[in-house]
Amino acid sequence: MTANEAAHEGAHPGTHEGATVLVVEDEESIADVLSIALRYHRFRVMTARTVREALALTERAGPDAALLDVMLPDGDGRALGRELRARRPDLALVFVTARDAPAEIVGALGLGDDYITKPFNIDEVVARVRAVLRRTLPHARTSSRGGTPTAADVLPQRPPLRYGDLELDETTYSVHRAGRTVELTPTEYALLRFLVRNGGRIVPKDQLLRHVWQYEHTPAESTVVETYISYLRRKLEPLGPPVITTRRGVGYGLA
Structure with a gap:
């Protein structure tokens, strides 16, 4: 079964349910699609549109992985990745960008764990997040999370x-x-x-x-x-x- 078929049938594969992913993306439609897909696959999700918001969220509720747009309104996503890694050395970093030149890809992979170009297949993004978490995060830490809710658990209530x-x-x-x-x-x-x-x-x-x-x-x-x-x-x-x-x-x- 392909990734698309598995997603279409409503499967929730993987062993990292409950891991927290920080999505840093200033385009609302892209952030929305990423958040929907990740929450559907049982990840906790925090979203930020700027470097400042991302750093503040990381201080308040440390994520396990980050999906970073390279071009942000108030800075460079790669510089943000370096700063996040300095604060959380075990953080999984995946860059998402429209830039697909070989030099860009090599540079980003030197800073993070993976690199995805736009337009992307949403099922592939989820699969890549799982893959980097398997390498960076012990299963015991994400197989069961309880305790005090973090910022990732508190979603704004919206009318239907x-x-x-x-x-x-x-x-x-x-x-x-x-x-x-x-x-x-x-x-x-x-x-x-x-x-x-x-x-x-x-x-x-x-x-x-x-x-x-x-x-x-x-x-x-x-x-x-x-x-x-x-x-x-x-x-x-x-x-x-x-x-x-x-x-x-x-x-x-x-x-």
């Missing part, structure tokens, strides 16, 4: 998103239709949430690719949107009338 008989809980990442639970993968959830946030508007395919899959330039041959729309329809339509509409040659929306 509603559209028709759909309800999305943005704190627990759960979905209900007509009062019944719908089990979605992180990518399916992110896609449905973006459609719900846009109400009855038809969302162009390239916009969905940019916000859900982080594609800056739409691959002409890409069928990933169509594939995931079919996944959503398969899960939502048994619970009610068709809710996702297609505007051929344009995009998708909610009925």
Whole structure:
């Protein structure tokens, strides 16, 4: 079974449930997708948009791993990585960036444990985080965590998103239709949430690719949107009338 298939079937593989990951990313849509996927796979997640926020969070509640964007509003992610490692030598570092020149990759790997380029496959990101944690963090430390909640456990309460008989809980990442639970993968959830946030508007395919899959330039041959729309329809339509509409040659929306 591939990583995509495992995620699509709702599997939670791995032995590092409960490990805390610090996501440092100033683009809200990317931080959102990363947070959804990591929490879905039972990681605790802290998010920061700047170097200052990341350092403050690390002092308050030390993470086990950090996903760092290289280009941040108030500094360089690589310099932040050096500072975090100085404070926490056992911290796993994974850099996430659009820069893919060999020199950039070699330089980042000299500072951290892994390097992921945008656009990325979200299941690959989760797999790489698990892989670096296997190398840097003893299983005993993450197999069971209890005690006092940390900053990573305290999530802001958000009102549910509603559209028709759909309800999305943005704190627990759960979905209900007509009062019944719908089990979605992180990518399916992110896609449905973006459609719900846009109400009855038809969302162009390239916009969905940019916000859900982080594609800056739409691959002409890409069928990933169509594939995931079919996944959503398969899960939502048994619970009610068709809710996702297609505007051929344009995009998708909610009925």
